[in-house]
Amino acid sequence: MLRGVEYGSPAGFRPLLLDLYRPARDPERPVPVVVFVHGGGWRTGRRDRFGPAFAGWPVGPFDRLVRAGFAVASLDYRLSGEAVFPAQLHDGKAALRWLRAHADTLGLDAGRVVLWGESAGGHLAALLALTDARPEWEGDVGEPGPGVRVAGVVDWYGPADLRTMQRQSRPDAVSAPDAVDSREALLLGAPVPAAPERAAAASPVSHVSAAAPPFLLAHGTADRFVPSGQSEQLAAALRAHGCRVSLRLVDGADHLWAGLPDPETVFAEALEFAAQVCGHLGLPAPA
Template identity: 75%
Template sequence: MAEPTGRLPDPPPARSPDLSSGSFPGPPPAGFPAPERSPGGARLLRGVEYAAPSGFRPLLLDLHLPAAEAHRPVPVVLFLHGGGWRTGSRGRFGPAFDSWRESPFDLLVRAGLAVASIDYRLSGEAVFPAQLHDGKAALRWLRSYGAGLGLDADRVVLWGESAGGHLAALLGLTAGRPELEGEVGAPGPAATVAGVVDWYGPADLRTMQRQSRPDAVTAADAPDSRESLLIGAPVPQAPDLAAAASPVTYVSADAPPFLLAHGTADRSVPCAQSEQLARALRAAGCRVSLRLVEGADHLWTGLQEQETLFREALEFVLRLTRPAPAAPGDTPETPRIPETPSPDTSESPNPVPPRP
């Protein structure tokens, strides 16, 4: 069966759906797929089209919404999947979380957040900056359509892992740069980026090769590397392209707060990449927290601390998106942090191989 898509000709009126009843008031807004209920109880709009690049597949997002009606617009996590820019899809938070009884998407929703998890064009479909343009189209979509869904487009945190972490960092650092917006999706202003969670993402394509571990699984400078395929040329032969695709190039004093997390034994993306980005952000006077996880490989492979790392990132998001007091002396709402679940050990599925 073909995946449902929702093509959106015009933004819906600025109304907040009654999510407590399990449906929108009346039929779903024009162009939206029928809402579903996720296994964790969240409201789910699956396969909403946020852009349709000419000559390419439609770009879809899944929108995870709180089950109960909120008293005020809810902040949003815009999630970008990993996969070396070559593979991956919006339905997966990362292999380390496949065995969780409750998905990370549902946990974020239970904490009072909405989640927009997006697909973007892969390097086999289009080279950089297509991926950046797709992410920016998603931010504009949130600004255009968020009010009608009860979303707060002024409180959006980007969260990505691996290649998605790279794109999250790029999107956060290039906000307000109209020359980098591209022509994909609807025009208009973008949602406001309140912060970035970057899990083990590349930061500077030009330095990855020399920073790599002796046991690295790939060579970033090779003609067929993920990085070379992303920019459409071998990294050493295209330094300007490599720089344009590197988050460190765009660091400035007005960057949003960053949380960087990286394993010290990462054989795919050296942890020196996150250290380099953290140094650049600090030198520019930006707020950045760097979490180095001793002995962890890429994707948190073999690590038992996924709960801790997820919880730290969730707390970071909630701190950034906590609403300001409505009046002097008011006490802001206390963020709700759900308990993270233990892995589902009722079955013994085949292990998921590490993704390059």
């Protein structure tokens, strides 16, 4: 494992770090990569944590992915208290370019990369994939050069359209996305209704095209932080463009898979999806 590798250093900010977990090196066979993007409402979170639902696992999610034959790169990115959007997207792009630049040295297959994020990390994973090959979203953080090929996206309960979150929210919602002090407002630097163009740019649904990679969307129907309608909306947009998407609504689960007795099923489903889109472990690609 390589811990705390600097992949970029934006002027005036802290260095941006990633942790890289790797299987035993085989010089003849570069390994596919899962790029994990942590959640935390864009304002908190740590790259060494997969989510509280998995904290008690004897073998944690990162190690399980490595045992399945993946390398895992888990990223820091600038939080909303440090910089507003699109800084977070620029940081993710820089990390992907770093992985591409060092793939040969590290034994990574830059042509088989799955983005996997939860909550705010799911939002950023979706944005990273949907703005692929869009130079206007690359930013100037980190090394220049090409990025990786995104083979698929696992998006767990991530916001998809900041403009519709308020009206999709449950009656027992924990917060009001349109409020002046919401997580969304802190990300944008202004309340969502006051910054419609910025909110649209920060919404994955705005960037969907027929070029999108396969998506696996999973969301609890009782989510009080990010309404499950967000994943339904993104799935509909992807289908309208003829893209491959699987939507799993988990009955009764709240945010962070709270209320789900055993998250094993959702994790195993995501791992199988990652293996399929990478043509890994001999599994067929999804139809």
